[in-house]
Amino acid sequence: MDREKLKREIVALLRRNARMSDQEIADRLGSTASTVAGLIQELERDGVIMGYSAIVNEQSDNGEVRAIIEVEVRPERDTGFDIVAERLAKFPEVQSVYLVSGRYDLRLEVAGHSLQEIASFVSGKLAPQDGVKSTATYFLLKKYKEAGVQFSKDEKHERLKIVP
Amino acid sequence: MSDSKSCHKSWVAQHIADLPRSGIRDFFELVNTMDEVISLGIGEPDFATPWHIREAAIYALNRGYTSYTSNLGDLRLRKGICAYAKENFGVSYRPDQECIVTVGVSEGLDILLRAVLNPGDEVLYHEPCYVSYAPTIRMTHAVPVPVRTEAKNDFVVDVADLEAKLTPRTRVLLLNYPNNPTGAGLDWAAKKSLAAFACRHDLLVISDEIYEEVNYDVRTPSLASLPGMQERTVLLNGMSKAFAMTGFRIGYACGPAAIIEAMMKVHQYSMLCASSIAQAAALEALQNGAREREEMRREYEQRRNVMVKRLNDMGLTCFMPRGAFYVFPSIVSSGLDSTTFARRLLQEKHVAVVPGPAFGASGEGHVRCAYATALEDIERAMARIKEFLQELKST
Numbered sequence: 001m002d003r004e005k006l007k008r009e010i011v012a013l014l015r016r017n018a019r020m021s022d023q024e025i026a027d028r029l030g031s032t033a034s035t036v037a038g039l040i041q042e043l044e045r046d047g048v049i050m051g052y053s054a055i056v057n058e059q060s061d062n063g064e065v066r067a068i069i070e071v072e073v074r075p076e077r078d079t080g081f082d083i084v085a086e087r088l089a090k091f092p093e094v095q096s097v098y099l100v101s102g103r104y105d106l107r108l109e110v111a112g113h114s115l116q117e118i119a120s121f122v123s124g125k126l127a128p129q130d131g132v133k134s135t136a137t138y139f140l141l142k143k144y145k146e147a148g149v150q151f152s153k154d155e156k157h158e159r160l161k162i163v164p
Numbered sequence: 165m166s167d168s169k170s171c172h173k174s175w176v177a178q179h180i181a182d183l184p185r186s187g188i189r190d191f192f193e194l195v196n197t198m199d200e201v202i203s204l205g206i207g208e209p210d211f212a213t214p215w216h217i218r219e220a221a222i223y224a225l226n227r228g229y230t231s232y233t234s235n236l237g238d239l240r241l242r243k244g245i246c247a248y249a250k251e252n253f254g255v256s257y258r259p260d261q262e263c264i265v266t267v268g269v270s271e272g273l274d275i276l277l278r279a280v281l282n283p284g285d286e287v288l289y290h291e292p293c294y295v296s297y298a299p300t301i302r303m304t305h306a307v308p309v310p311v312r313t314e315a316k317n318d319f320v321v322d323v324a325d326l327e328a329k330l331t332p333r334t335r336v337l338l339l340n341y342p343n344n345p346t347g348a349g350l351d352w353a354a355k356k357s358l359a360a361f362a363c364r365h366d367l368l369v370i371s372d373e374i375y376e377e378v379n380y381d382v383r384t385p386s387l388a389s390l391p392g393m394q395e396r397t398v399l400l401n402g403m404s405k406a407f408a409m410t411g412f413r414i415g416y417a418c419g420p421a422a423i424i425e426a427m428m429k430v431h432q433y434s435m436l437c438a439s440s441i442a443q444a445a446a447l448e449a450l451q452n453g454a455r456e457r458e459e460m461r462r463e464y465e466q467r468r469n470v471m472v473k474r475l476n477d478m479g480l481t482c483f484m485p486r487g488a489f490y491v492f493p494s495i496v497s498s499g500l501d502s503t504t505f506a507r508r509l510l511q512e513k514h515v516a517v518v519p520g521p522a523f524g525a526s527g528e529g530h531v532r533c534a535y536a537t538a539l540e541d542i543e544r545a546m547a548r549i550k551e552f553l554q555e556l557k558s559t
Contacts, residue, residue: 027473028466028539154212161516162192162205164295164344164523 006031007039011048014040016148018052055147064111066095066140067118069126071106072133081105084131093121104136115139183299187522191506195516202545203516204533207344207490209408211463213445214456217407220448224441231440235432236424237265237416238443244450245416249401253376254385255394261421264428265446267438269374269415272400272427274300275434276417279426280336280368281306288329289338290321291524292345292492294372297338298524309334312526315494318483319348323361330365337367339387342375342487345523345532347468349486352384359390362397368423369397374415375488377406377457380465388418395420405488406457407449412442464489467535467542474546475533478553489536492520496529498556506531512555513548 001009009029013020022033022040029036043049058064073084081099085106089097096109108126112118118137127135144151174181195201212218224230236242242259250256257263266272273296281287283305289297291310298308309329313319326337339358341350350358362369371387388397402415417427431437449457468485475482475493482493495505502519509515520527535542 024470024539027470030469030473157212159206159208159210160192161195161201161203162188162518163207164186164188164518 001029001031003039006035007043007048010036010039011043014049014052055149057143057151063113065113065115065118067110067112068138068140069108069110069122070104070136070138071108071126072135073105074131074133075105076131084129087129088126091121091125093118104134179302179305183302186295188295188518191510191516191519191522194507195510198510198514201510201514201516202537202541202548204535204537204542204545205516205518206534206536208410208536209405209460209489210536210538211408211460213407213409213412214449214453216452217409217445217449221412221441221445224444229440229444233265233437233440233443235428235437236263237438238440238447241265241443241447241450242416244447245418248450249386249399249418253373253399254389255399255418257418258421262424263416263418264424264431265438265443266402266415266417266431267435268404268413269372269400269402270296271431271435272402272415272417273297273370273372274303275427275430276370276398276400276423277301277304277306277336278430279423282335284333285335286331286333287336287338288326288334288367290319290340290343292319292343292520292527292530293340293524294344295522297340306335307333310524310526313346313348314526315481315483315492315530318486319343319346319492320350320354321358323357326361334365335368336370337362338370338372340372340374342373342379342485344375344488345490345518345520345527346492347483347485347488347490349379349381350384350387351381355384355387356390359387359393363392367396369393370400371397372400374400374402374405376401378461378464378489379487380461380468381486398423403446403449407453408460409442409445409449412439412445414438414442414446464535467537467539470539471533471535471542471546474543474550478546478550480549480553489534491533491535492527492530493533494529495531498553500556502528502531509549509552513552515545515548515552 010025013025022036026033026036073081075081076083085097085099088094093110093112094108095111098107100107110118122135122137242263245263246257246259277300281304285306286309287301287306288309288311290313301308311321311325311329313321386399388394388399398417398419400417403409403412471491472482472484479497480493480495482491485491498505502521506517506519517531517533520530
């Protein structure tokens with residue numbers, strides 16, 4: 001397998017399970033652990049892999065509140081949406097920022113310890129930003145699926161133990 | 165009152181009574197008495213059927229699509245099959261005459277053999293092979309003629325060995341590549357030489373290609389696409405392996421109109437038609453299932469890499485399978501025969517593999533390990549097999 005293909009396969013595996021060991025990746029792809037480790041370092045250095053995180057099924061009582069915020073932005077000459085987006089991304093409350101097509105421009109995911117905290121972030125920090133025309137906040141009530149992982153598992157069906 | 169013990173008369177037909185009990189049966193019963201078994205003996209996908217396909221079955225129920233279909237199968241599905249065959253296997257068939265939907269490939273093979281064989285006709289096929297071939301041939305009162313395949317040829321049947329078994333009664337050549345249980349596959353050159361053999365001796369070719377899409381090789385067109393072959397080849401395939409739809413029981417046969425017509429006669433009297441609901445799901449799979457099919461294929465490929473490496477590292481040698489989801493390692497280095505190996509591995513380490521002779525006498529010296537099982541279970545099973553081998557050596 002050539003290096004570029006191997007890199008793509010590695011990224012596909014890490015997207016599914018970022019804790020997969022170099023050895024398992026190597027065994028799956030018919031490579032060696034040291035080759036895989038080297039390629040992962042390259043992917044990290046080149047900014048293809050930006051980080052690793054866990055997919056967590058938060059309990060409602062763990063004190064974290066999340067919201068999706070739609071932001072309508074007045075684009076600037078030359079830089080478009082980038083300046084505003086980069087500025088909003090700097091806030092630690094902001095977990096993700098996407099420029100999207102459709103009715104509004106930026107889609108933010110924001111985390112805080114309470115409804116109050118998020119509300120004051122929106123009214124105190126987000127809405128008054130230069131270039132922000134309007135916002136709409138949606139508090140997340142229940143998570144069913146994230147990053148390709150469905151949280152309610154299908155009942156495991158027993159297969160026959162021997163099938164010719 | 166009847167007493168079965170005093171009943172001297174057997175109601176069972178002689179040729180059925182003469183069928184050997186499946187070699188897998190006793191082993192299956194032994195496995196069922198045990199707990200905590202990691203089974204590498206399961207010849208079906210471990211994935212649930214992709215959701216959009218299940219959803220299509222639900223939709224079929226919702227809109228009351230629950231009647232009989234045409235004996236040949238719903239025309240929309242047959243059109244879907246023919247389009248799929250053209251795109252994926254490189255052969256064109258007419259949906260109205262050259263395609264029939266069956267209840268799995270098992271039924272497809274059964275009605276095909278019944279449609280073409282006269283009593284006493286001989287069918288050449290390669291062993292080790294799927295367990296139903298010899299019995300299904302016998303049930304038509306025809307004669308199964310197995311031809312050995314060898315690990316040294318990566319279990320590809322040798323044309324010279326086929327030539328040696330030819331008689332004036334030989335009528336059919338039955339092929340199954342990618343192969344259950346060995347994982348063998350045919351490259352283009354092998355397909356050409358088998359096609360030439362079939363043409364030379366004017367044989368009908370039945371090509372059971374149920375594992376065709378679970379293929380790790382450079383894909384080549386079907387045997388049926390070679391010159392002189394389409395008119396003498398019936399291609400059998402189905403939804404079970406490629407789309408993880410074993411329980412839906414949908415297969416299909418594509419071939420010359422006269423043979424499909426004859427198969428339809430048997431099918432209409434014995435089966436009438438395949439499940440309408442499952443046919444609706446099958447059409448969805450063929451039209452929109454490529455992505456999931458490819459994802460599953462890649463997962464199998466990676467598991468294969470792991471299993472082949474582990475087995476070879478512990479001295480159970482095997483070649484790199486070209487298709488299907490089986491590895492067929494030699495267990496000769498253990499000093500045990502296949503059946504003893506499988507039984508003791510099960511009893512001592514709670515790992516189930518299928519003894520090679522279940523797939524024909526030439527499977528002796530091998531066991532079949534399926535990798536249609538989660539990789540973590542494969543790793544646990546491999547560790548246990550390694551322990552088993554070490555304990556064998558030290559006693």
